[in-house]
Amino acid sequence: MCGIVGYLGNNKASEVILSGLEKLEYRGYDSCGICFFDVAQEAFVTYKDIGRVFHLVNDFNYQYENHLAIGHTRWATHGKPNQLNSHPHFSQNKRFAIVHNGVIENYRELTKKYLPEVHFISETDTEVIVNMIELFVKDMTVEEAIRKTLSLIEGSYALLVIDTHHPECLYAAKNKSPLLIGTGKNGITLASDIMALVGYADQYMPIGDKTFTVCKKDDYGHYIFEIYDIIGLPIHGDFLRMDLILDEIGKAGYSHYMLKEICEQPSVIRNIMEKYLSYDKFTINPEILHLLKSCDRIYILAAGTSMHAGLVGKYLFENIAKIPCEVNIASEFAYNSLLLTKNPVFIFISQSGETADLRACLVKVRELGYKTLTITNVLTSTLAREADYYLEIFAGPEIAVASTKAYVGQIVLLAILSYCLSENKPFDLKLELSKIAVAMEAIIENRDVIHTLVKERIVKRNCFYIGRGLDYYTCLEAALKLKEISYIQTEGFAAGELKHGTIALIEEGVPVIGIISQHAINNSTRANIREVMARGANKIIISLNRVSDPSDEIILMNIEEMLSPILTVVPTQLIAFFAALELGKDIDKPRNLAKSVTVE
Ligand code: M6R
Numbered sequence: 001m002c003g004i005v006g007y008l009g010n011n012k013a014s015e016v017i018l019s020g021l022e023k024l025e026y027r028g029y030d031s032c033g034i035c036f037f038d039v040a041q042e043a044f045v046t047y048k049d050i051g052r053v054f055h056l057v058n059d060f061n062y063q064y065e066n067h068l069a070i071g072h073t074r075w076a077t078h079g080k081p082n083q084l085n086s087h088p089h090f091s092q093n094k095r096f097a098i099v100h101n102g103v104i105e106n107y108r109e110l111t112k113k114y115l116p117e118v119h120f121i122s123e124t125d126t127e128v129i130v131n132m133i134e135l136f137v138k139d140m141t142v143e144e145a146i147r148k149t150l151s152l153i154e155g156s157y158a159l160l161v162i163d164t165h166h167p168e169c170l171y172a173a174k175n176k177s178p179l180l181i182g183t184g185k186n187g188i189t190l191a192s193d194i195m196a197l198v199g200y201a202d203q204y205m206p207i208g209d210k211t212f213t214v215c216k217k218d219d220y221g222h223y224i225f226e227i228y229d230i231i232g233l234p235i236h237g238d239f240l241r242m243d244l245i246l247d248e249i250g251k252a253g254y255s256h257y258m259l260k261e262i263c264e265q266p267s268v269i270r271n272i273m274e275k276y277l278s279y280d281k282f283t284i285n286p287e288i289l290h291l292l293k294s295c296d297r298i299y300i301l302a303a304g305t306s307m308h309a310g311l312v313g314k315y316l317f318e319n320i321a322k323i324p325c326e327v328n329i330a331s332e333f334a335y336n337s338l339l340l341t342k343n344p345v346f347i348f349i350s351q352s353g354e355t356a357d358l359r360a361c362l363v364k365v366r367e368l369g370y371k372t373l374t375i376t377n378v379l380t381s382t383l384a385r386e387a388d389y390y391l392e393i394f395a396g397p398e399i400a401v402a403s404t405k406a407y408v409g410q411i412v413l414l415a416i417l418s419y420c421l422s423e424n425k426p427f428d429l430k431l432e433l434s435k436i437a438v439a440m441e442a443i444i445e446n447r448d449v450i451h452t453l454v455k456e457r458i459v460k461r462n463c464f465y466i467g468r469g470l471d472y473y474t475c476l477e478a479a480l481k482l483k484e485i486s487y488i489q490t491e492g493f494a495a496g497e498l499k500h501g502t503i504a505l506i507e508e509g510v511p512v513i514g515i516i517s518q519h520a521i522n523n524s525t526r527a528n529i530r531e532v533m534a535r536g537a538n539k540i541i542i543s544l545n546r547v548s549d550p551s552d553e554i555i556l557m558n559i560e561e562m563l564s565p566i567l568t569v570v571p572t573q574l575i576a577f578f579a580a581l582e583l584g585k586d587i588d589k590p591r592n593l594a595k596s597v598t599v600e
Contacts, residue, residue, distance in 0.1 A: 001075035001594040002087075002101040003027035004179075005196045006160035008170040008215045009187010009223050013037075013069035016189060018060065020196030021053045021071045023249060026257075026399050026588070026595040027101075027192060028075025031086040032056050035097045036069035037167040044097055044164060048072075048086040052589075067187075068167055070160045072099035075594040078107075079123025089127045091134035092118050095164050098133075100126040101192055101598065102156035102177040110152060129153060133161065146171055147212055147232065156356070156598070158192055172213040177598055178354050178382060179207045181215075182242065187223045188215045194242075194380060195249050195397060203239040206380045211235060240380070249397050257588045258400035258485070262573050263444050266437040268395045268405045269566070272412045273433055275394045282429060284420045288389050291371055292421055295345040298325040301333055301361045302349040303597070305403040308477040309410035310349050312565045315470055316414050319562060321421035330357035331600070334364065348374045349414075351398060351406035352596035353381020360600055362386055375413055377406045391417070400588045401595050402485050404573045407477065411566050432560040436567050439557035443570045447578075450571055453553060454578040457538050458511050463488050464502070465572070466495040466532075467515035468525050474515050474565045478572030485590045486579040495521075495528040508536035513575070516543040517556075517564035542571050 003024025007016040014036045021032055033048025034056065045064060047056055053073060072087035079085040088097045104110075107125035110132065111118075118131050129149060136145035142163055156176035163169060172179060172190050182189045182201025189200045190213070197204050207213060207227060215225040227235045254260035276282050292298065298317055300310035310327040317325040328336065330348075346365045348358050353376035362383060365372055374387035377395050384390040395409035412433060419429045443450075463482060465475035475492035482490040493502055495514070506512070514529045516522055526549070529539050541552040544564060548555045554571050580587045 001028045001077070001596065001598050003073045003192045003196070004071070004099045004101050004158055004160055005189065005191040006070040006099070006170050006172065007187060007189050007200070008068050008168070008217075010067065011186050011200070013066045014060070014062075014064060016200055017069045017071035018053070018057050019199070020189070020191055021056070021073050023195040023198065024191065024193055025053045025073050026401060028073050028594040029053075029589050030074045030076045030081030031083070032071070032073040033086045033088055034069060034071040035088040035162065036064065036066040037162065037164075039065040039067070042167070044094070044162070046088060046097070048088065049083050050081050050086065068162060068170060070097065070099045070162055070170070077103055078125045085122045085124050087126060089122060089124060089130055091130045093134060095137075096130050096133050096161055098126060098130040098159055098161045100129060100157055100159040102158060102175070104128060104153050104157065105155040106153065129157070129159065130161065142166060142169070142171065143212070143214060146173065150212060151230070160190060168217045170215040172207070172215070174207050174211055175209045176356075176359065176382070180204050180380065181207055181213065181225060183225075183239070188225055190215070194244060197242065198244050198249060201242055203241055205237045205239045206385065208235065208237070244397065249399065256400065256577070258402055258404060258577055261398055261400055261405045262570065262577065264396065265405050265408045265570065266440045266444070268409050269412055269433055269437040269440070271396075272394050272409055272416070273430065275392075276413075276416050277430065280430070282416050282420050284391070284417055285389065288373060288391070289420055291345055291373070291389070292321075292323065292417075294343070295323070296343045297341040298323055298347055299340070299344050300325060300327045300347045300349060301330045301358060302327070303330045303355050303357050305407045305477060305480060306349040306351060306410060308473055308480070309407050309414065311473040311476070312411050312470065313347070313349070313414035315473070316418040316562065320415070320418040320426060322423075323421065330355065330361050333361045344370055346370055346372045348372065348383050348387060349410055350374065350381070350383050351377045351393075351403050351410070353378040353383040354596040354598050355383070356598050356600045358383055359386070375410060377409065399595070401590055401593050402481055402576065407569065408566055415563055415566075426562070427560050432563055435557070436559050436563060439559055439567050440570050442557060443574070447574050450554065450574045451578045453540060454575055455582055457540060458488075458575060458579050459582050460488065460509065460511055462505075463490040463511045463513065465490065465492040465513045465515065466498060466525065466528060468495050468521040469518055470562075470565050471515040471517055471521065471525070471568065474568045474572065477569055478513070478515070478575070481573055481576035482579060484593065485576055485587050486583055486585055487591070488579060495525045498528055499531065503532065503535065506532050506535045506537050510537050511540060512537040513540045513542065513572075515568050516541060516547050517568050518561050519547055522547040542568060
């Protein structure tokens with residue numbers, strides 16, 4: 001959940017790192033730090049503290065000349081966010097500095113066995129790694145000492161190490177946590193995420209698990225790197241061209257990434273359609289279609305917002321493709337002894353493609369010998385690489401911690417997939433998706449109406465979303481979004497379940513937002529709304545025009561009912577955004593969260 005970045009090259013390394021940390025900050029923002037080799041003093045210089053990267057950028061002394069540096073932005077796992085626990089960390093004699101993303105599971109055992117004399121400064125597991133390197137280097141080369149350490153540590157890591165004795169070398173290692181290497185004419189950059197490479201690399205390559213990388217300057221002054229596997233054999237990989245440009249990862253004039261990403265959703269729909277349309281017909285890799293057609297049940301595994309997209313996916317697979325499907329929360333999957341069908345296929349849905357809970361499931365499912373498909377927004381991600389097949393969402397980089405456009409993209413892709421699998425096409429998907437994009441534009445253009453509604457009725461202590469069928473899934477997602485960024489306690493309920501307990505929470509003035517997009521549930525959801533109003537609730541209804549009542553607060557254009565979650569979620573995203581704005585919350589970086597959850 002942390003972000004790491006390292007650089008060796010002709011540029012001023014500290015600038016590459018600070019710019020990289022700004023772009024990686026969405027991965028964790030409890031604290032951050034940088035360490036570089038100062039050419040004049042021939043020593044490491046470190047800045048690190050609790051707080052955001054902009055503090056680091058402001059406090060930084062830009063006079064130093066440096067060409068080698070590492071940096072880190074943290075989401076605390078071991079030890080609270082404070083200055084001492086911030087990375088980089090150092091070996092006891094200050095020879096080595098390290099940044100690390102991941103969790104070392106056996107750090108206590110290692111400390112006891114190898115480092116009983118070491119006085120640790122932080123509460124982190126990371127300090128153990130760097131001290132082991134310093135211990136082993138007494139009898140071997142740095143490369144050997146790092147490799148020996150790697151052979152003993154268990155867990156997940158992407159780490160970067162620098163050594164005062166070799167100020168022109170940058171060492172890296174990876175297992176389970178993401179790490180990319182990028183090269184450009186001015187040097188080598190390593191980072192957790194492609195975004196930190198933008199502007200510094202022309203090409204990049206995801207580094208594989210259980211590998212060790214050395215970057216150095218050769219005798220001709222060129223920056224080169226070598227990657228080795230666990231037993232020290234060289235590994236060669238294929239580079240990919242850097243397609244991402246700085247404009248795509250900026251705010252493009254919006255006040256917040258989240259608002260930008262909400263507003264991008266119509267073009268996300270159009271982009272996905274373009275990617276999957278061939279001669280006006282939706283096309284998916286025939287091997288994937290064959291796999292899904294021949295399975296007897298699809299098991300979707302996902303977390304958070306992606307799990308909500310999975311619930312809609314279940315509806316689409318069962319109603320359009322006629323394939324039975326069930327959805328499991330990834331972190332629960334390991335503990336439910338599921339009675340699997342004879343011929344299942346597993347679909348992993350993940351914006352980042354790095355969620356650790358999902359990765360653990362993927363490993364387990366593959367061990368059981370079942371086929372896997374990942375649906376992700378990040379082509380280079382671990383889940384994309386490790387599944388048998390993957391499908392890309394093409395939503396573009398999503399930077400706000402609260403997922404919006406990736407959710408819409410996931411459902412659009414699941415609709416395309418279900419549609420390609422169906423024998424009898426129930427509607428013209430291309431036409432329907434185009435209509436949804438237009439209907440979304442109307443909501444986005446008129447977002448001031450939602451802002452006013454939020455100011456007047458929603459900024460309260462708690463809030464409820466209620467709906468039935470597909471609308472219930474939107475309620476779950478809407479509630480997650482509102483609580484995640486505004487911290488208003490919000491729950492999404494199946495409208496019919498209210499009277500089985502939850503209605504006890506309804507009191508004077510509590511906002512209850514009903515979602516109504518389907519004809520079949522219109523009357524019953526409205527009856528539930530009347531029940532809560534009779535107990536003092538302040539209702540807001542989001543409905544599609546054809547099932548609307550003139551008193552409904554947010555009426556959306558008519559679209560295909562089966563696809564309604566793609567549209568009905570948009571006003572709820574705006575409700576969350578404006579509520580957080582009114583409450584003065586840090587919308588793009590809500591407290592305690594990080595964009596990719598790379599620890600289980
Ligand atoms: O990258 P993933 O889609 O696997 O992430 C899963 C969840 O962590 C994510 O959807 C989370 O719930 C979002 N922050 C919600 O906005």
